[in-house]
Amino acid sequence: MTPATESRPRREIPWFEARVPRVHGDFTWVYLWGAPLRVMHWVSVFSIITLVVTGLYIGQPYFMAGGEASSHFLMGRFRFAHFLAAAIIVMAAIVRVYWLFVGNVYERWPALFPVTPRNLRNVWLVLKSYFTMRLEKQPHFVGHNPLAQLAYTTIYFVTAAMIVTGFSMYGQAAPGGFFDTIFGWLPPLVGGLQRVRLIHHTLLWVYPMFVLIHVYLAIRADSVEHAGGVSSILTGGRFVSSHDTFEDFNIHDQPSEPWKSKHH
Numbered sequence: 355m356t357p358a359t360e361s362r363p364r365r366e367i368p369w370f371e372a373r374v375p376r377v378h379g380d381f382t383w384v385y386l387w388g389a390p391l392r393v394m395h396w397v398s399v400f401s402i403i404t405l406v407v408t409g410l411y412i413g414q415p416y417f418m419a420g421g422e423a424s425s426h427f428l429m430g431r432f433r434f435a436h437f438l439a440a441a442i443i444v445m446a447a448i449v450r451v452y453w454l455f456v457g458n459v460y461e462r463w464p465a466l467f468p469v470t471p472r473n474l475r476n477v478w479l480v481l482k483s484y485f486t487m488r489l490e491k492q493p494h495f496v497g498h499n500p501l502a503q504l505a506y507t508t509i510y511f512v513t514a515a516m517i518v519t520g521f522s523m524y525g526q527a528a529p530g531g532f533f534d535t536i537f538g539w540l541p542p543l544v545g546g547l548q549r550v551r552l553i554h555h556t557l558l559w560v561y562p563m564f565v566l567i568h569v570y571l572a573i574r575a576d577s578v579e580h581a582g583g584v585s586s587i588l589t590g591g592r593f594v595s596s597h598d599t600f601e602d603f604n605i606h607d608q609p610s611e612p613w614k615s616k617h618h
């Protein structure tokens with residue numbers, strides 16, 4: 355808290371509001387996330403929930419039905435749901451790869467690798483501000499901050515590994531078939547099919563950890579920045595205060611008119 359001085363504003367501004375974007379002022383709505391990216395996000399959310407729930411069941415059935423297996427076909431249904439969700443996430447992945455080349459600057463493939471010295475310094479600054487809870491020290495980004503981006507890049511790679519290991523197991527049902535021909539190289543490479551299964555199962559746990567941190571940080575960012583970050587994954591855009599400076603955005607490059615309001 356700043357000591358009392360004559361120049362202090364009448365209303366005492368809490369330290370954490372001093373430099374983070376303000377609640378009141380001139381705001382511009384910036385369109386960030388194209389429709390394909392948003393659709394891919396929500397399709398992936400539902401597919402991943404299905405894949406985790408059904409995958410855990412396949413690995414170790416957590417409930418059983420009485421009677422002959424052929425009468426309820428429970429495991430068969432779980433496996434079917436797993437493979438259906440797998441097909442859907444592959445389609446979402448194809449859309450995402452396409453969007454890496456035609457999306458805007460926040461969506462294209464260079465954004466996936468924030469590894470320049472400036473980006474790495476910003477990763478450190480974001481981490482430091484999280485751990486010390488000094489929000490005013492956190493660099494501002496209109497798109498993802500580089501730490502968040504690295505987390506998303508990791509989840510993309512994990513999903514690619516899930517797809518490759520999953521289809522490699524799937525191919526075993528039809529030796530010499532399409533999937534076995536394309537993904538059959540994996541078991542000999544990693545030391546057998548059981549190893550593939552172990553990798554597939556172990557990587558599953560990345561998702562619950564990611565989701566917890568991702569949802570927490572998204573809500574946290576929205577409540578400290580007041581910029582509509584959470585709704586941006588539905589609407590495609592967020593609010594940018596004309597008074598703030600951003601590492602990845604210059605308000606003066608923005609053709610749209612500032613949206614003046616005291617309430618948003």
Ligand code: HEM
Pocket residue numbers: 402405406408409410412413414433436437440441443513516517518519520521523524551554555557558561
């Ligand atoms: C986020 C993505 C995914 C998650 C979290 C996930 C999770 C799991 C888990 C936990 C298992 C059980 C492993 C065990 O036996 O212990 C499993 C099995 C399996 N998964 Fe996935 N999986 C995912 C994506 C995929 C994809 C893309 C495919 C592609 C077809 C796939 C195909 C399979 C197959 C074939 C099995 C073995 C089924 C069996 O043995 O009957 N998975 N998955």
